[in-house]
Amino acid sequence: MNAKKLALEIVTPLLVIALIWWWTSGAESYYYPPLGDIFRAFADTWVFERFSADVLPSLGRLAAGYVIAAVLGIALGVVLGRQPTLRRMATPIVEFLRAIPAPALIPFAILVLGVENDAKIFLIAVVCVFPILLNTIDGVAGVEPTLLDTTRVYRIGRLDRLRYVVLPAAAPQIFAGLRTSLSLSLILMVISEMVASSNGIGYFILQSQRSFAITEMWSGILLLGLLGYLFNAVFTLVERRVLAWHIGARAGAQ
Amino acid sequence: MLRVDHLSKTYGSGATATQAIKDLSFEIQAGEFVCIVGPSGCGKTTLLKTMSGLLEPTSGTVELGGKRVTGPPEQMALVFQDYSRSLYPWMTVAANVEFPLRKRGSKTERRGAVAQALESVGLDGFGDKYPWQLSGGMQQRVAIARGLAYRPEILLMDEPFASVDAQTRADLEDLVLKIRHDYGVTILFVTHDIDESVYLADRVVILSQRPTVVQETLDVPLPRPRDQVATKELPEFAHLRAHVYRAIKRPDSVAAPAGVA
Numbered sequence: 001m002n003a004k005k006l007a008l009e010i011v012t013p014l015l016v017i018a019l020i021w022w023w024t025s026g027a028e029s030y031y032y033p034p035l036g037d038i039f040r041a042f043a044d045t046w047v048f049e050r051f052s053a054d055v056l057p058s059l060g061r062l063a064a065g066y067v068i069a070a071v072l073g074i075a076l077g078v079v080l081g082r083q084p085t086l087r088r089m090a091t092p093i094v095e096f097l098r099a100i101p102a103p104a105l106i107p108f109a110i111l112v113l114g115v116e117n118d119a120k121i122f123l124i125a126v127v128c129v130f131p132i133l134l135n136t137i138d139g140v141a142g143v144e145p146t147l148l149d150t151t152r153v154y155r156i157g158r159l160d161r162l163r164y165v166v167l168p169a170a171a172p173q174i175f176a177g178l179r180t181s182l183s184l185s186l187i188l189m190v191i192s193e194m195v196a197s198s199n200g201i202g203y204f205i206l207q208s209q210r211s212f213a214i215t216e217m218w219s220g221i222l223l224l225g226l227l228g229y230l231f232n233a234v235f236t237l238v239e240r241r242v243l244a245w246h247i248g249a250r251a252g253a254q
Numbered sequence: 255m256l257r258v259d260h261l262s263k264t265y266g267s268g269a270t271a272t273q274a275i276k277d278l279s280f281e282i283q284a285g286e287f288v289c290i291v292g293p294s295g296c297g298k299t300t301l302l303k304t305m306s307g308l309l310e311p312t313s314g315t316v317e318l319g320g321k322r323v324t325g326p327p328e329q330m331a332l333v334f335q336d337y338s339r340s341l342y343p344w345m346t347v348a349a350n351v352e353f354p355l356r357k358r359g360s361k362t363e364r365r366g367a368v369a370q371a372l373e374s375v376g377l378d379g380f381g382d383k384y385p386w387q388l389s390g391g392m393q394q395r396v397a398i399a400r401g402l403a404y405r406p407e408i409l410l411m412d413e414p415f416a417s418v419d420a421q422t423r424a425d426l427e428d429l430v431l432k433i434r435h436d437y438g439v440t441i442l443f444v445t446h447d448i449d450e451s452v453y454l455a456d457r458v459v460i461l462s463q464r465p466t467v468v469q470e471t472l473d474v475p476l477p478r479p480r481d482q483v484a485t486k487e488l489p490e491f492a493h494l495r496a497h498v499y500r501a502i503k504r505p506d507s508v509a510a511p512a513g514v515a
Contacts, residue, residue, distance in 0.1 A: 155326055
């Protein structure tokens with residue numbers, strides 16, 4: 001059963017690739033080059049010619065922005081989740097800030113933080129922080145009261161309570177936020193690199209289009225898809241490890 | 255040892271205020287096994303939470319060993335009714351039992367205490383499992399082991415067997431009696447089950463309907479060790495349970511228990 005499922009999940013994408021390959025192989029279209037050409041451009045460009053020039057800076061910004069968002073979102077989320085009064089005060093502000101479309105901040109970020117990494121990291125962090133923050137608040141505020149009573153009865157100190165009770169109890173929701181932000185981080189990385197940038201995958205795609213290197217442009221898009229897929233796979237692996245108890249407990253409850 | 259003095263607890267204020275407990279006073283001596291029994295909704299859980307320092311009383315006091323209870327005291331452990339919400343699902347059974355001991359003794363000592371507690375509740379060999387891998391009855395045993403390992407002078411239990419099946423319940427009742435015998439711990443056991451209260455206790459404190467007061471305190475002079483079959487066959491058991499039953503269900507018709515001095 002499992003082998004069958006796996007086979008389906010591998011065979012179907014391969015078939016789709018083969019189909020596109022065949023469909024585009026004789027293509028004369030300038031905008032839709034043959035898949036084989038895109039693969040060749042991919043190999044020429046990314047393995048590993050432009051890897052350090054564009055991919056590494058991109059990944060560095062993404063990682064920095066994402067980590068800042070995670071740390072800020074979880075820390076602030078724990079505080080607001082534990083303090084109903086603060087939460088009520090902060091909710092309208094958070095909702096307002098969240099409502100601002102992030103690309104609108106690009107001019108401001110460039111003005112204040114310049115055209116180097118800082119503005120891009122800022123943009124990624126600003127967008128990624130909200131799903132993590134809101135999910136952490138929900139998770140922390142929703143910790144089962146009996147668990148907290150138990151923690152009080154056994155006189156567990158504040159730090160131990162936070163580390164061993166509140167955070168694990170909220171972890172399923174925190175991870176949901178981290179997952180949403182992961183895909184956002186990739187989107188924001190590309191957007192930020194398309195404005196006032198001198199390197200990065202987003203810059204490369206835009207630059208290729210402007211210099212009519214359409215095959216190269218497609219190879220960049222392909223790379224982004226692969227990166228997103230890879231991030232998600234790694235994330236799922238980590239999540240399954242960290243939340244093994246949650247998955248097991250839920251399966252047991254059914 | 256534990257003294258509850260004119261305790262009252264009101265939730266909310268003004269027109270929407272609910273008086274959960276009106277005026278409760280009773281005492282528990284060291285080593286005693288006291289059951290608190292009362293009709294459903296009579297504020298048993300509120301009482302327990304107030305006694306354990308989780309809730310602040312509206313008026314009156316709780317004293318443990320002569321000291322007023324203002325927060326959960328170190329000499330006290332509490333076993334909740336809902337084991338599935340009181341055990342930490344991300345910790346193994348052993349880690350759950352060990353968690354309250356974090357600040358005590360060396361690692362080896364803690365491991366020893368955990369192993370001993372798990373053995374006393376019949377769960378040796380289950381330390382590496384997670385709570386959700388165990389049956390309800392076994393999970394409640396883990397919660398009891400956690401209470402025991404904490405080495406309390408008094409163990410409070412809040413309807414601990416209300417959500418397990420009858421057979422498991424009988425086993426767990428006997429387990430509590432055995433633990434009481436082995437550890438010499440004082441036990442305050444809250445239940446709505448009349449048979450259970452008479453079977454377990456040295457003394458039964460019967461609560462009234464809301465607003466709650468102590469309706470009666472009843473000594474249970476049944477011989478120990480008790481046995482699920484032999485004890486419940488005794489005429490005294492029947493008399494006592496009938497008396498408690500009447501006190502709860504028909505509070506106006508209670509005379510002194512017949513056949514028991």
